[in-house]
Amino acid sequence: MQQENLISYIKGLATEEERQAVEAWLKEKPDNEMIFRQLKALLEKIEVGEKVEAPNIDIAWKRVRSKIQPERRSRRRFFYQLSGIAASMLILVSIYLGWSNWAAEEWITLERDGQVELQMFTLPDGSQVWLKENTKLRYSSNFGEENREVELTGEAFFEVKKDSIHPFTIQAGETVTKVLGTSFNVMAYPDSTRKWVQVNTGKVAFFQNGREDKKVVLDPGQRGVFDLSTMKVSKIEQGEANDMAWRTGKLLFDEMQLEEAVQLLSDLYHKNIRLCPEELGVQKINASFDGEDLEEILESISISLELQQTNSLNNEIRLVGADCPK
Numbered sequence: 001m002q003q004e005n006l007i008s009y010i011k012g013l014a015t016e017e018e019r020q021a022v023e024a025w026l027k028e029k030p031d032n033e034m035i036f037r038q039l040k041a042l043l044e045k046i047e048v049g050e051k052v053e054a055p056n057i058d059i060a061w062k063r064v065r066s067k068i069q070p071e072r073r074s075r076r077r078f079f080y081q082l083s084g085i086a087a088s089m090l091i092l093v094s095i096y097l098g099w100s101n102w103a104a105e106e107w108i109t110l111e112r113d114g115q116v117e118l119q120m121f122t123l124p125d126g127s128q129v130w131l132k133e134n135t136k137l138r139y140s141s142n143f144g145e146e147n148r149e150v151e152l153t154g155e156a157f158f159e160v161k162k163d164s165i166h167p168f169t170i171q172a173g174e175t176v177t178k179v180l181g182t183s184f185n186v187m188a189y190p191d192s193t194r195k196w197v198q199v200n201t202g203k204v205a206f207f208q209n210g211r212e213d214k215k216v217v218l219d220p221g222q223r224g225v226f227d228l229s230t231m232k233v234s235k236i237e238q239g240e241a242n243d244m245a246w247r248t249g250k251l252l253f254d255e256m257q258l259e260e261a262v263q264l265l266s267d268l269y270h271k272n273i274r275l276c277p278e279e280l281g282v283q284k285i286n287a288s289f290d291g292e293d294l295e296e297i298l299e300s301i302s303i304s305l306e307l308q309q310t311n312s313l314n315n316e317i318r319l320v321g322a323d324c325p326k
Contacts, residue, residue, distance in 0.1 A: 009210070010040050013176070016213035106141040114270070118246070123150075126161040127168065130247050134189075155187040157200075157247040175226045175233075176212070178205045184218075185244045198223040198239040208233055249291040258283045258305070262319070269294045273317045276324035280307070 008014040009022040026033050110121050112131040121129050121137075125144040131137060135154025143149070148163065152172040160168045162181025170177040172188035175195045182202025188195040197206050199218045206224035207215035208231065216224045216235045223239030226232070245251050245268055253261050259281025266273045271294065275281055283305060289297055298317065302309050308320040 006036065006039060010036075012209035013171070014210050016211065019210055107138050108141060108143075109136060109138040111136045123148075125163065125166075125168075128159045130157045132156060132246055152186055152188055154189055155185070157183070157185045157244065159183040160202075171209075173226075174209055174228065174231075176207055176209055178207075178212075178215075179203070185247065187243070193228040195226045195228075196223055198244065200244070206233060249289075251287075251289040251297070253285045253287045255284050255286060257281060258285055258301070258319075261285055261301070265294065265297065271317055272315065273298075273319070276318055276320045279323075280305075280319065280321050 005014065005018045005022055008018055014022065026036055110129070110131060112119065112133060112135050114133040118130060121131070123129065123139065123143065125148055127148075129137060132155040135152070135156055137150055137152050137154075137156060139150040144166065146166075148166045148168045150168075150170055152170050158168075158170070160179050160181050160183070164180055168179050168181075170186055172186055173190065173195050175188060175197075177184070177186055177197050179202065182204055183200040184202075184204050185198045185200070186196075197204060197218065199220050199222055201220055204218045204224070205212075205215045206218060206226075208226060211233075214233060216233055218224050218235065221237075221239055223236040225234050225236060227234070241250065241252050242264060245264075251264075258275065259278075262273050262275060262281070265271070285301060285304065287300060287304070289300075292300075298309055298319070301307070302319060305319075306322075310318045310320055312318065
């Protein structure tokens with residue numbers, strides 16, 4: 001069993017073929033399952049930052065010898081058993097060394113809270129990423145040397161530099177997004193029951209951890225959605241363009257009710273916008289914007305629907321109709 005396959009399986013990144021191979025190996029004999037449990041425990045310790053001791057070969061060998069009674073076995077059977085144990089111990093030690101090197105790597109974290117203005121970050125390979133508020137992105141200090149893997153918590157827009165040898169992989173919650181070179185948006189906040197990716201340019205593969213065989217391939221404008229309740233990935237032919245407005249600055253109100261448009265603007269610009277009277281919300285608007293600020297957008301809406309715009313002392317914005325109580 002290749003150590004890379006075991007690592008991928010434990011980290012949830014194995015392909016369907018690798019997953020089946022590991023599970024078959026686990027069923028071959030109890031020793032394999034024991035090794036797997038030890039390796040998994042070792043990785044969990046590394047991830048939480050606990051001190052990890054190297055496997056003590058002398059102690060392990062003494063335990064093995066105490067369980068073997070040569071006089072009750074044939075020489076051939078005894079030799080095969082020793083060979084199997086030695087191989088198992090070699091796997092354990094080699095994977096420990098590999099994980100030790102992995103644990104020693106430095107991790108770079110990019111983070112944006114709700115108070116910081118939108119900022120573009122350039123990754124070591126030249127790819128660019130924009131983080132939405134309350135989002136965190138991290139990657140290894142050797143990013144780009146052997147792979148281009150990042151971990152995302154929150155929402156981000158990527159413009160990935162093309163590299164046919166090293167696919168760009170995003171681990172986001174229960175999902176994996178893999179590309180060669182493209183631009184797209186990924187949403188994977190921890191408290192969300194639906195994670196999604198929407199493609200702007202190029203092609204993107206989207207799948208659940210460890211289930212690349214069930215991937216969906218997305219073209220520009222399409223959206224891939226992972227539903228936590230069903231544990232399934234689906235494809236939506238036409239994604240919601242306004243969901244990327246925080247990055248692109250583009251908004252499209254196509255027969256949209258004013259109530260929905262106002263809620264979208266409130267979330268996008270972090271402002272409390274209210275209608276008076278509330279019945280105004282059923283009116284529909286048709287408009288598109290590209291880079292205009294909130295004041296310009298509200299002014300355009302007010303003119304088209306014959307509304308008045310007022311600002312209160314508590315920083316609340318009101319769109320007022322003729323029937324609003326005085």
